[in-house]
Amino acid sequence: EQKRTIMTSQDIDLALKRVGLQILERNQGAKSLAIVGIHTCGVFLAKRLCRILEEQGGRQVEYGSLDINLYRDDWSLISQNPVVKTTDISFDVNNTNLVLVDDVVFTGRTIRAAMEAIMDYGRPHTIQLAALVDRGGRELPIQPDYVGMQATILPKERIQVLLEENADCNEVVVEC
Template identity: 65%
Template sequence: MMTQTIMGQQDIERSLDRISLEIVERNHGVAELALVGIHTGGVFLAERIHRKIEAYEQLALPIGNLDITLYRDDWSLISQNPIVKKSDIGFALEDRRVILVDDVVFTGRTIRAAMDAIMDYGRPRSIQLAVLVDRGGRELPIQPDYIGMSVKGAEGERIDVLLEEHGGRDEVVVSRQ
């Protein structure tokens, strides 16, 4: 298997800086905003974006995390005994602009499942999507609002976001068979 690093630590930090500023700018500040990271990589990225926005704006911003395992349309194909993580959204979603955060968007199915899960917690004013990597290949009409890097992945390629919070180092790698 061949791997290639397409983003290093500095690239990831620069992208998260830009995404954080774009979120504040597009929403005219942080009033009524909330961040929700999708397990697992999206949670770590949401926490980083959260720290950056709070440092810029000097205001507290609600943050939560979401497990979408049982909302996926393919969960029974992945495993007969799925590992379900804990969701934690400790704030009301009504009238909030929710920024969903994930590491990679590909087919759009994870994001669709996340939107279904969010609606079980309440009805936000809007949902926006921030991702570190957009690899194209959508099967559903879902597009990110904030993107760190766009990569057109070929068939058989895998894109992995490795983060130091998950026992590694910060990098994005493409693996080819």
């Protein structure tokens, strides 16, 4: 098994900072900005983004999370219907500019499920998407608004997102 690093710790930091600034730029004057992380790694990234937004924008950002069931133990079997397991949304989503945050966007099915879950809570003014890695391979008309990096990889390859919140380093590697 071979591995190649596609993002170093510094790459991740810079990408998140850039994405944070882009979010602020595109949501200028927004009454309320909300960041919603999707399960494990998206939650860590969302929390990092909140910190950056509050540092750079100097204002409070609403925060929430979604846990979506995926059956990715076998990476050749992509779940056709990701299901939202638990939600932690304790703010009013109505009229917010709400940014979903995930580590990797692939087919787009997870994001579709996430959007549906969010819309059960109300009607955000906008829903936007930030992903650390866009690995292509979309099966739905869903594209991220903010991307850390595009990775053109083979369908059978797997991206490993390592973040110090649950690993011993910050790194994105491709396992082939």
